[in-house]
Amino acid sequence: MRIHAIQTGTVAIPPNQRQGKGPGFMRLINTFADRRWTEPLPIYVWVLEHPEGVIVIDTGETAKATEPGYFPAWHPYFKKVREWITPEQEVGPQLEVLGIHPNDVRW
Numbered sequence: 001m002r003i004h005a006i007q008t009g010t011v012a013i014p015p016n017q018r019q020g021k022g023p024g025f026m027r028l029i030n031t032f033a034d035r036r037w038t039e040p041l042p043i044y045v046w047v048l049e050h051p052e053g054v055i056v057i058d059t060g061e062t063a064k065a066t067e068p069g070y071f072p073a074w075h076p077y078f079k080k081v082r083e084w085i086t087p088e089q090e091v092g093p094q095l096e097v098l099g100i101h102p103n104d105v106r107w
Contacts, residue, residue, distance in 0.1 A: 002049040006094040008060030009085030010040035017080070032076060040084060045091050047098065053106025056091065063087045 014034035016022075018041075021030040046057040063085045064070050071078035087093065092102045 001051065004047040004049075004098060006045045006047060006060070006091065006098075007042045007089070008045050008091055008094065009043045009063075009083060009089045011043050011061070011084075012037045012040055012082040014038070014080055032080065034080075037082065043083075043085070045094070047095065047100070049100070054100055054104050055107045056095075056105050060089075060091050061085050062090055 014031050015036050015038050016027075016034040017031040018038055020027055021034075043061050044058070045060040048055040048057070061083060065083050066085055071081075095102055095105070
């Protein structure tokens with residue numbers, strides 16, 4: 001069995017989201033009130049080449065997420081996320097680099 005970590009772009013979020021500042025509902029308030037940004041953090045996909053087939057855990061993000069209007073404008077969470085993804089970084093092209101065709105993914 002082989003395990004691959006594939007980076008499908010980067011994301012910046014409020015540091016209070018990463019660190020979980022405050023208990024319960026205050027954690028959510030502190031995240032939305034935070035005006036700072038983390039350094040770009042990797043967005044990972046895990047690919048397992050298993051004897052029973054290829055398994056992909058989390059498909060990462062699409063490059064379309066960087067386009068205006070991709071995320072719903074009414075949802076406050078998406079105002080607190082900045083992403084940088086190119087089409088070449090998406091999971092499909094990354095699988096091809098490993099020699100795995102996307103149709104070979106079983107799970």
